[in-house]
Amino acid sequence: MTHHYYRVIVSYNGGNYFGWQDLGDAEEKATVQGTITQALRKICKYADCIVAGASRTDAGVHAQGQVAKLSIPLEITPEKLQLGLNSLLPEDIRIQQCTQCEAAFNPNKHSTSKRYRYYFCTDKISSPLVNGIVAHVPPRIETAHNYSQLDLESMRQACKLFVGEHDFYSFSSIDKNIGSTVRTVSSLELQRTEVLDLDVEVYYFEIEGDGFLRHMVRYIVAAIFDVGRHAIESEDISQALCNRNDMKLTPKAKARGLHLIEITY
Secondary structure, three states, X not given: OOOEEEEEEEEEOHHHOOOOOOOOOOOOOOOHHHHHHHHHHHHOOOOOOEEEEOOOOOOOOEEEEXXXXXXXXXXXXXXXXXXXXXXXXXXXXXXXXXXXXXXXXXXXXOOOEEEXXXXXXXXXXXXXXXXXXXEEOOOEEEOOOOEEEOOHHHHHHHHHHHOEEEEOHHHOOOOOOOOOOEXXXXXXXXEEEOOOOOOOOEEEEEEEEOOOOXXXXXXXXXXXXXXXXXXXXHHHHHHHHHOOOOOOOOOOOOHHHEEEEEEEO
């Protein structure tokens, strides 16, 4: 059977999904990949279809620029395929772009960099208007040492420690499918943003690198938060980057603040 191949850019709100990766027909939990596959099979009259994504986002993580390759036994224009999928998919998943691609295209292996943002608000009371896509980190947090303001300047300085080539074993979860845990972070910055003119103080970390390990961004963000709380020092991060520690410096940050922004090829 002849297959046809399409490259799509997918955006989704991950709040209702158990991550990107399809867990199989026997699994009752909804995933983004599984939901797209079901819609695709309807278009292809329930023939076998393959949806291969570039990044396996965790449960509750969002995306603006997830890239996937669709392999289907149906010849259809990219425009009609995009329209058909969006008419079948729930409102929290959208195909933003659809183009034909080569059979050899691998959305994960062929990527050169990935960019994420981690959004968080520092208001004393979290806003229900952004609560599903922005993590709540209030400005006054009880730490092991005191009850102090979140030190944003110390956090900005801590960002610099992660830039460059490092072994991120201490800032990731074990994944037996991964060989090396060495990755290169090309940039990591802390910025402030305005959200739809709402009265909410929102910041974000923007991190870009050649690839990311499982939970890597969430462990990095959590460590920087603890620097801002004066619960740990920058030196603790430096030592963790030099040593392969199974005991993490901090629990990983909440999934809801993490957004996959862009994948570059």
